[in-house]
Amino acid sequence: MATPRKPAARKPASDRKTVLVTGAAGSLAKRVITRLYGRYNVIAVDFRRQVETDADIPSYRVDMGKRGFEDIFRQHRIDAVLHIGRIFPHEHDRMRRYNANVLGAKKLLELCRKYGVGQVLIHSTYFVYGASPYNPALLDEDHPLKASEVTQDLVDSVELESLATIHLWKHPELNITILRPCNVLGPEVRNSMSILLSRPVAPVLLGFSPLMQFLHVDDMADALVVAFEQNKPGIYNVAPDDYVAYQEAVTQCGCRRLPVPSIPPAVPKLVSNLLNWNAFFPPYLINYFKYPVILDGGLFRRTFGWTPRRNLNDIFSYYRKQKLIGS
Amino acid sequence: MKRSWRSVTAMPSALQEALYQRVVTPEIEAMVARIPKPVGSFGYDAWGYHESAFKVGLGLAKWLYDHYFRVQAHGLEQVPAQGRVLIIANHSGQLPMDGVLIGCALATSPHGPRAARAMIERFFPTVPWLGNVLNGIGGVIGDPVNCARMLEADEAIIVFPEGVRGSGKPWKLRYQLQRFGNGFMHLALRHRTPIIPVGVVGCEETMPSLANIAPLARLLNVPYVPLAPPLPLPARVSLHFGAPMVFEGAVDDEAAVTTQVEEVKTAIRGLIEQGLAQRTSVY
Numbered sequence A: 001m002a003t004p005r006k007p008a009a010r011k012p013a014s015d016r017k018t019v020l021v022t023g024a025a026g027s028l029a030k031r032v033i034t035r036l037y038g039r040y041n042v043i044a045v046d047f048r049r050q051v052e053t054d055a056d057i058p059s060y061r062v063d064m065g066k067r068g069f070e071d072i073f074r075q076h077r078i079d080a081v082l083h084i085g086r087i088f089p090h091e092h093d094r095m096r097r098y099n100a101n102v103l104g105a106k107k108l109l110e111l112c113r114k115y116g117v118g119q120v121l122i123h124s125t126y127f128v129y130g131a132s133p134y135n136p137a138l139l140d141e142d143h144p145l146k147a148s149e150v151t152q153d154l155v156d157s158v159e160l161e162s163l164a165t166i167h168l169w170k171h172p173e174l175n176i177t178i179l180r181p182c183n184v185l186g187p188e189v190r191n192s193m194s195i196l197l198s199r200p201v202a203p204v205l206l207g208f209s210p211l212m213q214f215l216h217v218d219d220m221a222d223a224l225v226v227a228f229e230q231n232k233p234g235i236y237n238v239a240p241d242d243y244v245a246y247q248e249a250v251t252q253c254g255c256r257r258l259p260v261p262s263i264p265p266a267v268p269k270l271v272s273n274l275l276n277w278n279a280f281f282p283p284y285l286i287n288y289f290k291y292p293v294i295l296d297g298g299l300f301r302r303t304f305g306w307t308p309r310r311n312l313n314d315i316f317s318y319y320r321k322q323k324l325i326g327s
Numbered sequence B: 001m002k003r004s005w006r007s008v009t010a011m012p013s014a015l016q017e018a019l020y021q022r023v024v025t026p027e028i029e030a031m032v033a034r035i036p037k038p039v040g041s042f043g044y045d046a047w048g049y050h051e052s053a054f055k056v057g058l059g060l061a062k063w064l065y066d067h068y069f070r071v072q073a074h075g076l077e078q079v080p081a082q083g084r085v086l087i088i089a090n091h092s093g094q095l096p097m098d099g100v101l102i103g104c105a106l107a108t109s110p111h112g113p114r115a116a117r118a119m120i121e122r123f124f125p126t127v128p129w130l131g132n133v134l135n136g137i138g139g140v141i142g143d144p145v146n147c148a149r150m151l152e153a154d155e156a157i158i159v160f161p162e163g164v165r166g167s168g169k170p171w172k173l174r175y176q177l178q179r180f181g182n183g184f185m186h187l188a189l190r191h192r193t194p195i196i197p198v199g200v201v202g203c204e205e206t207m208p209s210l211a212n213i214a215p216l217a218r219l220l221n222v223p224y225v226p227l228a229p230p231l232p233l234p235a236r237v238s239l240h241f242g243a244p245m246v247f248e249g250a251v252d253d254e255a256a257v258t259t260q261v262e263e264v265k266t267a268i269r270g271l272i273e274q275g276l277a278q279r280t281s282v283y
Helices: A027-036 A068-075 A094-114 A152-170 A192-198 A217-230 A246-252 A266-274 A283-289 A298-304 A312-326 B002-023 B026-034 B051-068 B097-107 B130-136 B144-152 B183-190 B214-220 B254-278
Strands: A018-022 A041-046 A059-061 A080-083 A119-123 A176-181 A183-185 A201-205 A214-216 A234-238 A256-260 B072-074 B085-089 B117-120 B139-141 B156-159 B195-201 B238-241
Touching: A018 A027, A027 A041, A027 A217, A068 A094, A080 A094, A080 A217, A094 A119, A094 A152, A119 A152, A119 A217, A152 A176, A152 A234, A152 A283, A176 A217, A183 A192, A183 A217, A183 A312, A192 A201, A192 A312, A201 A246, A201 A266, A201 A283, A214 A217, A214 A312, A217 A234, A217 A298, A234 A298, A246 A256, A246 A312, A256 A266, A266 A283, B002 B051, B026 B051, B051 B097, B051 B130, B085 B097, B085 B183, B085 B254, B097 B156, B097 B195, B097 B238, B117 B144, B130 B139, B139 B144, B144 B156, B144 B183, B183 B254, B195 B254, B238 B254
Parallel strands: A018 A041, A018 A080, A041 A059, A080 A119, A119 A176, A176 A234, A183 A214, A201 A256, B072 B238, B085 B156, B085 B195, B117 B139, B117 B156
Antiparallel strands: B195 B238
C-alpha cells in the first residue's frame, strides 16, 4: 500500500480525537471519512462488509447488535460516533431492519454512555415527517413525526429518532445531534430515490408531482462534518431552500416517465408490489411521490453557517451523464 | 423507426406550442416579469408556486376576466405594491371563481402587480392534477403554518374567512355574509399585517344554487354539491378594494378578536352595498 497523503497541519496520532463512523461502506460515510482523515483517528464500521480503507484507518465488519461490537470500544478510546449506517427500507425485511436500526442504535447509545463517548451524531431522514396532503410547507424540527401513520415500514426510522431524542435529553454528556436530511443524491448513493433516478424509466403517479428537495452527497458530507466539528447538540433539518417538482426532477435526470394510475390509492401500491419495485418505488413510499414533505433547513444553515455548494442542476446532471455513458 | 415515431409526437408539441402562445401572450409575459416574486432555480417556491404554471393560469384567467365576466376592479391602488398583506373578501358562487378573479386583478394591477396566494381547501391536494395545478398558480392548503410563513416572506394572501359556508350557500342567502373565522385576524395581529377588505359583486349570480345535495356530497367526500347550472353563468363581476385596515396589539381574549373581525366584516358589507348600488346590469 502507498503511504497516505499527509496534509500540512497534521497532528500526531496520539493528540487527535478518535471518531467511529458507521455505515462506512456507503457513499456518504466514505466521503465523511475522507474529510476527517488526517485530522482525526477514524475507525470505519459496517455491517455489510469490511471496508477497504487507507492503511491507518482500522476497519471492521460488525453487527451493532452482536457482542463483538463492544470490543471496538474496548480497544479504542472513542471520542465521537458518527452514526451514518442504516438499513434502507428496501434492504432486508421489516423485522431485520427494526433489529438493526432501532435495537442496534440502542446498543450503540448504551456503549457510548458506558465508554464515555463525548459526542454522537445521528443521521436520520425526512421520511420521519410522513407524506400527507395536510402537511404545511417548510416543516420545522418541532413538527410531529407522522411517518408511522403512513406505513409500518417506516416505524424503525421514527423509533430510532425517538430513542435518540430520549438520550439527547436524559444524557446531555453524549452531546447528541440528530440530522434529518432531504433526499440525498449523487455518485454511488444507494437510497431509493437515487436508484430510481438512475433508471432509464421512472414511475410517476398520474396527476401528482409533489415538490421535493435534493441535496448532493458531497454537501451532506460537509454538513455532517460541520455538525461534528462545531458540536451544537439538537435536532436539525438539512435541506436547501430550492425546490423542484418530482416529475420535473425525473425529466431533468434524463429518465423517461412511466405514468402509473394514482387513484384509488391501492392501485399504485398493487402495481409496485406486482412488478417488484421495492428498491426504488416501494409501496410504502407511494405517498412521498404524491404529497410534498418540504423541510425548513434554516435552523441548520444559521447554526452551523453551512450552505449547499451544488445546485439542483449539478445534482441532476450526474444522472443525465450517467445515462449518456450507459447508452 | 425512431424517426417516424418522432414525427408523430412532433405534431402535438407544435400544437401545444401554438396553444401556449395563444394563452401566454407577450403581454402576459411582460406582466409576470414585473411581479417581484422570488423563486428557486426551477421557478418553484416552497409552497408549490411555479412561474410557468402561473403564466398559463394568468393567461386563461385574464381571458375570463376581460371577456366572460367583464370584471371591473375599483380601488386597486389601495393594495400595497410590496410587503405582506391579507386580502379579505366575501366568498360566493360555488366555484372559487372569486379567488381567481381577485388574483387576476392583483397580478395585472397597474399600481404594482402582485402574485397573490389563496388558501385552498384541504381536500384539493388529494385530487389528481387539480392539486398540482392549484399549487402551481399560487393556491396553498389553508394551514395557519403556511399562512404565517408566507406572511413572513412578505406575500399577498387572499383569504375567504367564510370558507365553504360562503361559497356553498344557496341563492336565497345571496350577499348575506356568513360567519367569519377568526384565524385571519390572529395572523394579522401576530405578523403585523395590513388587511385589505374586498367586496365581490356578481359572483353570486354566476352559479345560483337552489340547494346542497348533502347525501351526494357525503358520498363524494366533498364539502357540498350544489343544485345549480353545470358551468358558471357570464355575470358581470365587480371587485371593490377598500382602504387598508391595521390592527395592533396582543390578543387579550377571543371576544376582542371577534369584535375586530366584525369591523372587517362591516367594511366588506359596505363595499358590497356600494357595488350593488353601482351595478347597472347583472349579465
